[in-house]
Amino acid sequence: MANRERGDVDLALSGVVYRLRLTVAAVCDLEDRTGRTLETITKGLSRGQVRDVRAVLWAALQPSHASAFSSFDSVGALIDAADGPASVLKALSPFLLLNMAPKRLQPRRKAKAPKPETETWRRLYVDLRASGLPAGAFWDLSLRELWMEIDVVRAKTRRSAELAYMIEFMARQERISGKSIDQLVPSIDAPVRQSYEEMRAVLESLSGSLGRPLIRIPYKAAA
Amino acid sequence: MTGDVELKGAEKTYRLNFGTNTACSVEETTNRSYVDIMADLRGASPSIRLMRDVIRAALIAGDSTHADMSLEAVGAVIDDLGGWAMVLVGLDSKLPEAEVARLEIRVATLEVQAADLRAQLAAVKAERDTLLVDAELATHAG
Numbered sequence: 001m002a003n004r005e006r007g008d009v010d011l012a013l014s015g016v017v018y019r020l021r022l023t024v025a026a027v028c029d030l031e032d033r034t035g036r037t038l039e040t041i042t043k044g045l046s047r048g049q050v051r052d053v054r055a056v057l058w059a060a061l062q063p064s065h066a067s068a069f070s071s072f073d074s075v076g077a078l079i080d081a082a083d084g085p086a087s088v089l090k091a092l093s094p095f096l097l098l099n100m101a102p103k104r105l106q107p108r109r110k111a112k113a114p115k116p117e118t119e120t121w122r123r124l125y126v127d128l129r130a131s132g133l134p135a136g137a138f139w140d141l142s143l144r145e146l147w148m149e150i151d152v153v154r155a156k157t158r159r160s161a162e163l164a165y166m167i168e169f170m171a172r173q174e175r176i177s178g179k180s181i182d183q184l185v186p187s188i189d190a191p192v193r194q195s196y197e198e199m200r201a202v203l204e205s206l207s208g209s210l211g212r213p214l215i216r217i218p219y220k221a222a223a
Numbered sequence: 224m225t226g227d228v229e230l231k232g233a234e235k236t237y238r239l240n241f242g243t244n245t246a247c248s249v250e251e252t253t254n255r256s257y258v259d260i261m262a263d264l265r266g267a268s269p270s271i272r273l274m275r276d277v278i279r280a281a282l283i284a285g286d287s288t289h290a291d292m293s294l295e296a297v298g299a300v301i302d303d304l305g306g307w308a309m310v311l312v313g314l315d316s317k318l319p320e321a322e323v324a325r326l327e328i329r330v331a332t333l334e335v336q337a338a339d340l341r342a343q344l345a346a347v348k349a350e351r352d353t354l355l356v357d358a359e360l361a362t363h364a365g
Contacts, residue, residue, distance in 0.1 A: 046339065048332035050257045076244035085243055085257075086327030091334045097342060216338035 007144030009095040013082035020060035020092075023097045025139040028121060030059040033072075042096065049086045057088060060095065063140075089125060099143040102151075127153060227285055230313050232303035240280035248280040258328050264311065271307050278310065 002008035002019055009020045027038050034041065034055055044052035058075040061068075069075050079088050091207065124146070125138050131153045194202075207214045225334060228239045246257040253276055261275065263270055279297040282289045304310050 044256070046335050048256050048258045048328045049250055049252040050243060050328070054243060054247050072247070073244050076242060076247060079243040084327065085246070086331040089328065089331040090334060093331070093338050096335075097338055100342075102346075117343065 004098060005144075007099045007142030009098065011091055011095070013078060013088070013091075019064040020057075020095055021063040022056075022060050022095075022143045023063050023139065024121070024141050024143070026059040026062040027061065027143065030055055040149075042100070045089070045092075045096070048089070053085045053089050053092065054079060056092060056096065059090075074189060101143075101147055124150070131156060228281075228314070230310070232300065232305070234248050237277065237282060237300060237304065238285040240284035242284060243280055244278070245277075245280045245284040249277050250282070252276050265315075269311060274307055275301065276312065303330065346361050 002199055004012040007021065010017050010201075011020050030041070031037055036044075041052045045056060054072055054075050058069060058072055061075065079085050082088060101213065128138055128146075128149050129135065131149075133149060138185065203214055226241060229240065230237050230239060249260055250257055251272065255293065260273060263273055264277065275294060275297050276300060279292060279294060282292060282297065301307055301310050304313065
């Protein structure tokens with residue numbers, strides 16, 4: 001059973017179940033073979049380009065079925081045997097949505113010149129390796145796993161920034177010396193301290209019930 | 224979209240294949256989608272040059288001996304088959320599924336676009352919910 005959370009999908013074509021997985025290595029191979037970026041290919045696919053349906057299916061078959069489908073033509077024959085590109089495109093749609101970058105609203109910025117795709121992959125590789133991803137693991141990640149790893153890096157960066165802010169915030173506070181943490185943070189079980197008025201009221205009540213007046217004792221500071 | 228078609232010319236019979244690989248080959252050559260190409264060929268004023276590209280790809284896919292066929296040679300084949308109008312009529316009668324395939328791809332494409340729009344809508348809703356919570360917190364803080 002394919003693990004959808006990892007970006008894997010089982011696709012039945014002509015009575016055979018194929019495990020589809022779009023890894024970074026397969027996508028780079030696809031970009032090399034077609035001379036186009038994944039973004040261009042997926043855009044073409046959403047316009048109904050048959051060559052892009054075939055190309056994406058080829059890439060998705062590589063991790064588990066590379067020996068059977070080494071060429072684009074072999075994948076074309078598979079599509080023909082499976083009711084044509086329209087049915088394959090329909091079947092591929094949920095798989096692609098699963099593996100595409102999560103939709104986020106981005107603030108509108110001035111369009112920058114796009115970086116070469118190889119530069120993007122290199123940057124992603126360096127970022128993820130720097131965040132602790134083991135060497136070699138990057139290429140076997142599915143695109144869904146890749147986006148999740150990027151989310152992890154973002155979360156780590158955010159937490160580090162929050163921690164740094166908190167440390168700096170605390171460093172700028174007035175130092176409280178000579179008090180233990182118990183004094184600074186009173187226990188929940190500790191009784192609520194009485195106010196002066198409350199103490200006086202209790203004493204006056206006792207004085208009345210015992211019939212003995214209250215006597216003021218002069219305060220003597222400890223030597 | 225699958226299937227071989229045999230067209231008889233004055234000199235010989237030609238085997239054409241209109242499979243997925245042919246469609247891909249034509250898309251590579253013309254840099255247009257198969258849906259657009261088929262719509263063009265079935266339109267009121269089909270492009271003859273486009274038809275020649277399609278026939279060339281179909282001839283190569285149908286018979287590997289045509290692999291190195293030049294565009295001029297394809298033009299000669301079309302003439303042998305009775306000219307471009309006859310080829311169009313011949314293809315039209317022999318490949319009714321081509322139109323079905325074209326429409327199926329169009330429908331599948333629209334479904335992909337709809338799924339993408341639904342994902343975008345979900346992102347917009349999530350962003351809106353976040354903004355509403357932020358606004359609520361700001362109101363209470365104020």
